[in-house]
Amino acid sequence: MIPEKTVLQLLLIKHLIDRNEWVVRELGWEIGVKQPVVESLLEELSQHYMLEISSGRVFWNPADIPSYIKPWGWTIIHRSLLGSTQDAARGHPPWTVIVAEYMLWGKGRIGKTWVTGLGGLWITLKVMVDPLTASMLPVLVPTILVRILRKNIGVDAWIKWPNDVIIDDKKLAGILVEAEAFKEQIIAYIGVGLNVNNRPPVEEAISLKDVLGGIIPRNRVLSMIIGWISRAPKLAEKPDEIREEYREYLSTLNRRVQAIMMDGSRIEGVARGIDEHGSLILETDKGMIKIDATETYQLRHIE
Amino acid sequence: MIPEKTVLQLLLIKHLIDRNEWVVRELGWEIGVKQPVVESLLEELSQHYMLEISSGRVFWNPADIPSYIKPWGWTIIHRSLLGSTQDAARGHPPWTVIVAEYMLWGKGRIGKTWVTGLGGLWITLKVMVDPLTASMLPVLVPTILVRILRKNIGVDAWIKWPNDVIIDDKKLAGILVEAEAFKEQIIAYIGVGLNVNNRPPVEEAISLKDVLGGIIPRNRVLSMIIGWISRAPKLAEKPDEIREEYREYLSTLNRRVQAIMMDGSRIEGVARGIDEHGSLILETDKGMIKIDATETYQLRHIE
Incomplete structure (x- = not known):
């Protein structure tokens, strides 16, 4: 079950994806609510998105709108609401990133549910790679994520075996890799759920906003993830180095x-x-x- | 709270509003669910909409898609989901009909909630009329509705004072008229909620589908409502005749x-x-x- 308020906020986000600046009053007409209601919905959204609201206008900072980055060779599909990004990715060619602001039936590892909240980064990267690279992805993806989080975002991230990313022993990100054969190649669906500016629904989870005390422009994280995944075949040529780096980040060792x-x-x-x-x-x-x-x-x- | 399933069905409807024929598999990709899931969501929708599903395709009959009628002088805005059609109408000029397949915060008379279900007719007609016509609307609208229901649809509809429409003493339709002055004229928001092919959520309500045992093409009803509302100023010239017809339909009298x-x-x-x-x-x-x-x-x- 989803609260009415969340559904209306997703409608607002849908309109803001189409156009990142609106007159608040017009946005209220679009979704069919009165001005004070749309103001309060936007106010709450601005705790999880880089929204600036002033003089009756709302502006969503492009640094936080995934469809505003144009990584070379990739297509970005940005939706307010999906069943799951993994399933939506089936209908697109490789080198597509599906981004959803909310998933109704988000998937975790081994059939678990992944709970999404507004302001997180819920993505599936669809790639076509050689079988060796594909086999390395479950190790490579968490390694890449921790590398980005430590070196570019500056937080003390670790891997929890097999491929969760944690900070202070709390879950920051989950990874799900699904694959299918295509001739000699492998089509892989790399699902990443990263708590960026959302409020995690459970005590054992944490978001970057919790750690850093402010909203993070999601495109910083997203463009780095896409950049490193583009280099996955190159990285997979040196599997020992990747495994070594994975072990270095592994919080689980000796515990x-x-x-x-x-x-x-x-x-x-x-x-x-x-x-x-x-x-x-x-x-x-x-x-x-x-x-x-x-x-x-x-x-x-x-x- | 809204069930996840309903939200996904509304996403399907949104796509079907954009284009009334789809390959089922592609529709599944669009909303991010697997093929068997989209099939079962559509199957259930077809109990409330004129959907034909065969050979992996789904087709929504235009006779049931409100935006497919083009009444002279009117604009039809058709949305899958809105807070309320009454509030959405504020942003449009007179002679606009707002149709929503689902309202999150539907309005009834005197601040009551109007509960919508998939397959009903939830509309607001925005009109600009003279003050006399405006003052007649609370009597005129239920009268018009009953006239259509009896003469064109062939059901035994009655008015329950002040302006509900009932069959077998169960609620079939609710009416909410709101108005604001505009110079010498009145802008009126005529909200009509009519249980057509939806499953009413309470025992004391009934739908046309319940009465007639099959799905009714909603455009038949909708185009007649719009046609009669267009003639409201003409009808209001003979207020006694309207009041007489209203009394004739009034189930409440002598009870x-x-x-x-x-x-x-x-x-x-x-x-x-x-x-x-x-x-x-x-x-x-x-x-x-x-x-x-x-x-x-x-x-x-x-x-």
Whole structure:
């Protein structure tokens, strides 16, 4: 269920995607609400978007509007509302980025739901790559994200195995990579959900706005993600370097964790390493045990 | 709160308003859901809209798409979703009809909420008329509606005082007339909510589909409403004839009713007549009492 208010705010965003400056009164007519109502809806939106509201006008800063960047070789499709960006991407050619301001049925890893909020970055990058590059994506994408977050945004981001991005042990981003074969190549759907300026719905999550205390222009993050994904085939030529960087960012190493497996069983131990397939090596009471990401429903850092 | 499913169905309708024939698979990509999901969403919509789904295509019959009629002198604005058609009409010139497939904050008489469902006819007709015609609208509009429903649609519709339309004592349509002065003229916002092919949300309401057992092409009803409203100034020249026809359709006459007044008090009596201002004359234990529509929160037929 979605609050009426959110649906009206998504209607406002739809109009602001079409045109980033409006007379507030006209925007109210467009969505069918009175002026004080549209003012209060916009006021609340301005806590999560770079909106400037003054003298009866509203202006959405292009630095926060994903469709305003034009990365070479890519098409950006920007929608206010979608079922999921992963499913929407099916209808577009490779090298398309789908951005949704809100997903009704956002997807997480292994069939989990990904909850979106206004002001986050909810994207799917559709790419066509060689099988080697494709096989590296689950390691490459979180590595790229942490690199950007540390070096360009200046926050202390880490990877939580297998491919969540965390700050202060709270979830900042989730990644979902889906793939299908196309002749000799692989078409991959790289879904990234990054809490940028949204209010995360759960205590165990955090947004960049929470960390930095102000709204971040989303295009800074988005254009860097697209730039690095464009270089994925190049990066995948040196898999050992990528795996090394991944391990460097891995918060999970040498910590006590509890893994809840798909069959419901639980395994507790200290994370001692990652093998060449990306499986986590746990030191348990019963000796060393390897667990695979696809069989792991949830991993908790318990120390 | 609105179910996710309804929001996705409204997204589908939005695309079908833009173009009335689609390949189902492409429609799924547009809203970001998998093919079986879009099929099931459309299947359910086809119970309330004239949708034909076959060979992977969906076709919305123009007889059910309000923007497909072109009444002379009028502009039709057709939206999938609005706060309310009454508020949306403010931004348009007179002789505009706003049609919404769903209203988030639909308005009823005296601040009540009007609940919309998919497949109904939720409209506001904005007109500019002389003050005499404007003053007649609260009587004229329900009269016109009942006339259309009886003579053209063939159902046994009645007026429930002051201006609901009922069948079998169940609510079929609600009317809300708002007005503002413009120089010597009056700009009136005639809101009509008519349960056509929707499933009314309460037991005390009924739709034309319920009565007739099949989907009604909404444009038949809509074009007749617009046609008669165009003739409102002409009709208002003979106010006695209109009041006479209104009385003829008035189910409330000679029935025992209970009126709940705005101040919370209740008045019970037998409805004996309507005065020249449209007030209801009740025969009560304490003699004849006149009640005014603007002071009446709710009227119940109790016999």
